[in-house]
Amino acid sequence: MSTPAPPQPPARPRLGVFKFASCDGCQLTLLDCEDELLGIAAELEIAHFLEASSEPVPGPYDLVLVEGSVSTPEHVERIRRIRADARHLVTIGACATAGGVQALRNYADVDGYLATVYARPEYIETLATSTPISAHVPVDFELRGCPIDRGQLVEVITAFLAGRKPAIPNHSVCFSCKRRGNVCVTVAHGTPCLGPVTHAGCGALCPTYGRGCYGCFGPAGTTNLPALVPLMQRDGMSEEDIGRYLHTFNVTAFTAVEEQGQPGTTEAEGPG
Amino acid sequence: MSDPTPRSQELRIPSLARVEGETALHLRIHHGTVIEARLKIYEPPRFFEAFLRGRAHTEPPDLTSRICGICPVAYQMSACRAVEDACGVVVDGQLAALRRLLYCGEWIESQTLHIHMLHAPDFLGEDDVIGLSRSHPEHVKRGLRLKQTGNAVVELLGGRAIHPVNVRLGGFHRAPTRAELRPLEERLRTALDDAWDTVRWVAGFEFPDAECEADLLALAEEDTYAIESGVPTVLRYGGTLPPHSFPLRDFTDHVAEEQVSHSTALHSRLDGRRHLTGSLARWAVSGHLLSPLALQAAREAGLGAPPSRADGGRGEVCRNPYRSILVRAVEVLYAVEEALRIIAEYERPARPYVEVPARAGTGHGATEAPRGLLYHRYVFDGGGRVTEACIVPPTAQNQGAIEEDLRRLVQAGLDRGEGSEAELSRLCERAVRNHDPCISCSAHFLELDIERTH
Numbered sequence: 001m002s003t004p005a006p007p008q009p010p011a012r013p014r015l016g017v018f019k020f021a022s023c024d025g026c027q028l029t030l031l032d033c034e035d036e037l038l039g040i041a042a043e044l045e046i047a048h049f050l051e052a053s054s055e056p057v058p059g060p061y062d063l064v065l066v067e068g069s070v071s072t073p074e075h076v077e078r079i080r081r082i083r084a085d086a087r088h089l090v091t092i093g094a095c096a097t098a099g100g101v102q103a104l105r106n107y108a109d110v111d112g113y114l115a116t117v118y119a120r121p122e123y124i125e126t127l128a129t130s131t132p133i134s135a136h137v138p139v140d141f142e143l144r145g146c147p148i149d150r151g152q153l154v155e156v157i158t159a160f161l162a163g164r165k166p167a168i169p170n171h172s173v174c175f176s177c178k179r180r181g182n183v184c185v186t187v188a189h190g191t192p193c194l195g196p197v198t199h200a201g202c203g204a205l206c207p208t209y210g211r212g213c214y215g216c217f218g219p220a221g222t223t224n225l226p227a228l229v230p231l232m233q234r235d236g237m238s239e240e241d242i243g244r245y246l247h248t249f250n251v252t253a254f255t256a257v258e259e260q261g262q263p264g265t266t267e268a269e270g271p272g
Numbered sequence: 273m274s275d276p277t278p279r280s281q282e283l284r285i286p287s288l289a290r291v292e293g294e295t296a297l298h299l300r301i302h303h304g305t306v307i308e309a310r311l312k313i314y315e316p317p318r319f320f321e322a323f324l325r326g327r328a329h330t331e332p333p334d335l336t337s338r339i340c341g342i343c344p345v346a347y348q349m350s351a352c353r354a355v356e357d358a359c360g361v362v363v364d365g366q367l368a369a370l371r372r373l374l375y376c377g378e379w380i381e382s383q384t385l386h387i388h389m390l391h392a393p394d395f396l397g398e399d400d401v402i403g404l405s406r407s408h409p410e411h412v413k414r415g416l417r418l419k420q421t422g423n424a425v426v427e428l429l430g431g432r433a434i435h436p437v438n439v440r441l442g443g444f445h446r447a448p449t450r451a452e453l454r455p456l457e458e459r460l461r462t463a464l465d466d467a468w469d470t471v472r473w474v475a476g477f478e479f480p481d482a483e484c485e486a487d488l489l490a491l492a493e494e495d496t497y498a499i500e501s502g503v504p505t506v507l508r509y510g511g512t513l514p515p516h517s518f519p520l521r522d523f524t525d526h527v528a529e530e531q532v533s534h535s536t537a538l539h540s541r542l543d544g545r546r547h548l549t550g551s552l553a554r555w556a557v558s559g560h561l562l563s564p565l566a567l568q569a570a571r572e573a574g575l576g577a578p579p580s581r582a583d584g585g586r587g588e589v590c591r592n593p594y595r596s597i598l599v600r601a602v603e604v605l606y607a608v609e610e611a612l613r614i615i616a617e618y619e620r621p622a623r624p625y626v627e628v629p630a631r632a633g634t635g636h637g638a639t640e641a642p643r644g645l646l647y648h649r650y651v652f653d654g655g656g657r658v659t660e661a662c663i664v665p666p667t668a669q670n671q672g673a674i675e676e677d678l679r680r681l682v683q684a685g686l687d688r689g690e691g692s693e694a695e696l697s698r699l700c701e702r703a704v705r706n707h708d709p710c711i712s713c714s715a716h717f718l719e720l721d722i723e724r725t726h
Contacts, residue, residue, distance in 0.1 A: 021318060025341020025434040031389060032423060032433055034416040041402045052389060053400035054701060071318075101338045102318040113322035126317050147341060147434040205431040209438045210624075211445040214334065216435070244327065249338065 013062035016048035020068030026093035059085030083137035094146035170221030177204035218250035345378035346641030358635025377425025388415030443625030467605035475573035488553035513585025549644025593706035630656020
């Protein structure tokens with residue numbers, strides 16, 4: 001009589017974390033989840049996370065987090081391979097969802113940029129643009145922020161494990177500011193603030209510290225930029241100042257708002 | 273002349289992990305001799321120095337923090353110092369103390385991250401911190417707690433741990449009250465014990481023999497362990513003490529960047545020689561200015577007493593890159609102590625910042641990022657717009673020394689008969705991680721190519 005094999009524990013979903021052009025800050029956010037990190041590792045098999053582990057496991061992966069923008073010819077190929085290996089793909093941060101700060105090149109002469117930084121530009125392989133992941137492959141969910149918020153990241157992972165859509169509100173920073181009990185920096189102090197048009201998620205940090213929001217989470221779901229611009233001009237900003245303010249960490253997304261009145265990146269659906 | 277084109281073999285080895293950012297390594301081995309070890313840093317260029325041009329003088333701190341998510345405070349502090357230098361403003365008193373406190377927070381969390389999550393697994397035969405949490409749970413829990421305390425300091429002062437929002441030219445948007453800082457004290461007192469325990473823990477590791485043959489470069493101050501300011505100071509390899517200094521404004525006359533075909537990160541040389549910045553360099557140049565407690569911890573950890581002018585430079589310089597983890601642990605202890613001292617002496621300044629009016633000029637700024645000296649230079653026009661920016665990160669400076677380390681290690685490995693991909697890869701990974709390179713500052717994508725010719 002043969003002994004039946006002992007029951008195997010159910011396989012944990014496999015997590016892959018991948019990096020494109022970026023500062024590493026959004027994937028570091030995962031390591032900054034000190035209280036949750038070991039719990040996350042118990043629920044998910046961390047199969048590919050080069051910043052943290054030296055034994056990457058090949059795909060497929062159940063959940064893939066992608067940081068960074070597509071900025072080289074090699075990136076274009078690599079994101080397709082990763083997508084093919086990913087059951088569920090979530091972009092994390094402004095680079096992956098809007099091209100990031102390096103997308104400033106999209107509005108400049110890249111050859112001029114190369115010559116500014118490198119004595120031998122011919123050694124450098126780069127695209128003339130820095131584009132979000134969604135410009136190349138379908139994305140299941142986009143988490144905003146430069147950097148992303150730790151609490152929102154934990155929510156995205158929790159929602160994935162529970163098989164539901166992440167509860168990430170699409171409203172503006174103003175909502176968070178009110179909830180936090182802040183006095184409005186624009187109304188009370190005449191401080192220019194992008195809060196009314198910026199996606200919530202940071203917890204209204206800048207107004208809490210007495211400065212105006214500088215838009216690092218990109219545009220909110222619905223915005224009224226034309227109404228905000230005169231207010232910022234009233235508070236002393238020139239048109240050029242406002243342009244630079246909008247054209248920094250989420251330059252492509254705010255440009256889309258300026259041109260079309262709506263955010264350029266898609267608000268993707270959560271897991272089914 | 274004809275190329276003999278010997279049979280060459282190209283081997284690919286799994287990506288080098290547990291470094292911040294990604295890069296590749298190319299080894300050329302001919303008849304069992306390492307001809308060349310090159311770190312291939314494939315940074316997709318992000319063009320910071322280019323797009324800073326035309327920006328207002330207030331913008332470099334927030335913008336350059338995005339160069340690195342691991343040490344954003346270092347970028348903010350070097351940028352502030354450079355702009356303020358150009359504008360003729362000196363930030364001192366409690367505002368300077370708050371900046372040092374913020375920087376201590378980054379040192380605590382970043383050095384702790386490196387020690388526990390990236391470096392210690394090498395000494396204990398684990399692949400990562402998750403494996404380590406199974407074999408050494410108490411050490412990982414302590415590391416996470418310590419890192420969290422560092423983050424708490426940065427979050428309280430800066431709003432968030434990555435890309436803090438509260439830093440501005442001349443100081444801060446908002447200065448905390450004494451009462452707001454108080455909860456940090458309790459955590460930092462626990463962290464002091466944790467930091468001591470970390471020093472004792474890493475002191476028990478087994479350290480292979482190695483020596484980094486490079487000049488050491490760190491900032492130095494007269495009377496304090498340099499973190500957020502100082503004068504570039506060099507201890508030559510094989511040279512005699514005391515180290516010599518040069519003015520910060522001459523930095524790029526001494527540390528020259530050159531571009532090489534195999535890497536998008538610029539290589540730096542110090543007066544034409546290989547040099548190393550970071551913990552080992554700081555210990556050599558100003559270790560004697562650490563606190564008595566940190567020096568006691570260093571002695572217990574086997575680092576001996578650092579050289580000082582008082583003892584005629586007879587102290588010990590540590591050149592073994594494996595032992596850099598000891599110096600990092602001692603620096604964490606020191607940073608915790610400094611944070612406690614600054615909080616105890618803190619009085620809220622009347623204003624959170626001093627005005628920094630724009631003017632035409634050139635400014636230089638350098639601070640000690642956890643990984644080493646980080647230099648910024650900006651040139652401004654009369655309207656306060658950036659016309660030129662130059663940023664020299666520590667990893668670009670350390671690259672030459674890391675490559676030399678790799679060449680020697682692989683050679684020694686080959687001489688011992690360890691020639692398999694897996695063995696060489698393991699050796700190289702350890703050697704690179706010893707230096708805690710922050711490759712996101714300059715780089716992308718690490719995998720190992722071995723080209724063998726026979």
